Amino acid sequence: MRFFTRLALVSAFLLPLPVLAQETAQTVGTLDAAKVPAVMARAVDDFIRPGYQNFTDQAGAMQAAMTTLCGSPSVESLEGAKAAFGNVVDAWSRIEIVRVGPVIEGNRFERILFFPDRKGTGLKQVQAALAKPDPSVTSVETLKVKSVAMQGLGALEFVLFGTGSEILETGEGSYRCQYGTAIAANLERLGSELTAAWDAPDGVAAAWKTPGPDNPLFRDEAEAAKELLGVLVHAAETVRDQRIEQFYKGERKKALPRQAIYWRSGNTFRSITANIEAVRALLDTSGMVELLAEGNRSVVSSTDFVARSLSRVSADIKPDVVAVFEDPAQIAKLDFLLLNSRDLILRLNNDLGGGIGLAAGFSFSDGD
Structure with missing residues (x-):
């Protein structure tokens, strides 16, 4: 009976979000190199700094x-x-x-x-x-x-x-x-050290904004775009692998709430929500959608939809991680995060990566 109750609770979360946790399109496109410097500049000036x-x-x-x-x-x-x-x-x-x-x-x-x-x-x-x-x-x-x-x-x-x-x-x-x-x-x-490093006019910010053969970081626009996309993919992987699965992998009896980040202060889900919101913000402020062909740009809106849904559910979980496992409705929200955080990784890695010219299935975590 408890199994079916929990299943119903999970379903209740999934029904209003029918496009979540589905296979991604893996559309392969070509990179519009001329637009990369502006995207990198916005990532630096409007998000990182x-x-x-x-x-x-x-x-x-x-x-x-x-x-x-x-x-x-x-x-x-x-x-x-x-x-x-x-x-x-x-x-x-x-x-x-x-x-x-x-x-x-x-x-x-x-x-x-x-x-x-x-x-x-x-x-x-x-x-x-x-x-x-x-x-x-x-x-x-x-x-x-x-x-x-x-x-x-x-x-x-x-x-x-x-x-x-x-x-x-x-x-x-x-x-x-x-x-x-x-x-x-x-x-x-x-x-202050990090702020100074990114504010320096001839430092890392300049390298991000001007890919080219003499650039110490990015020999061309494709390498720069790959770095930015890698930030997004690794962020999504970290949310799932180091934030959620650090203490919960889908089995309540094996949950380890005191291994969650910031569990003592009740900031676990505030931090996870901020991580997800950061992915949304970087994707939006950098204008990565401009690197996609017109026909592929829906990839960004669908990815943002998944991230926004994850953020909404994460923000609605109790601050006390230990208490979360005493409430089936809260556990259902954790299950939602587990299921759909994988979807977010795939959409960024396969759909967005493929759309800007990287082969579908490209894996940043494998170092390819």
Whole structure:
């Protein structure tokens, strides 16, 4: 009986969205190379640069909230810091899909977000730092050279939401608060570095905008288009493989809600929703539809429809991941995400990729 109840709930989600989770068309087209530079320029100027600036701004607000908390510990100031954490998670989740360029240099990505922590190594390091006061974790200059797992969003989440975090409401939480402030300052530092790298007139942004034989990154327009499409495909794969399947693969009894990203703070689905919205935003603001022939442009609208549906369902899931598995209706929403996140990957990889001149079935994850 429980099986049929769950099946009915899943069907209830699928009925209003009849085109989801269907095989994609795999239309093969040719790339209009002349339009690629403008598409790349919009991706840089209208998505990447504003995205890193927003993350930097929110990290700065996070640092200010931590400073307030340390100076005036209270229930209210702790709630303010927790709210700021949710905002910086949201900001990062909207730009983290760009896993190319300066963010992968110097382990910047891992310094901002070390996830998944499969062996719990990072968690143990953070717990050890909190158990025995260590002045080197309370200054950004010394924290930034420590383990990447100790200096980013995962560490800050444990400081604010993990075991013993209630001490932050009192003066006795001074050391823990100072560690959190240093993490926030480090996040702002990393954001500023990324913003500066993409703002530099002769740096990575210029390379993205001007593919050609003398370009250090893209020898031609096809390589540039492939990079941008790869960002979208990898983002969709990450949502499914590292965000959803990290804790749920379709079997309730085998679910591991405490392995979900940001489960302590209740930001799991806020982050996943922001990831999906980032895919939609990059696809739209870059104007990739212009790289498709007129007859193939419906590929973009159908892809956006799938992404928008995923975003809507994700945003409607309870923040408490553990509680999700106590509610069949919530589990049905997770099943919807699992099923249709695969559809999103296929539409981006096969339909959009094929439509702009890559062979249908091209797999970015295989490195082809």
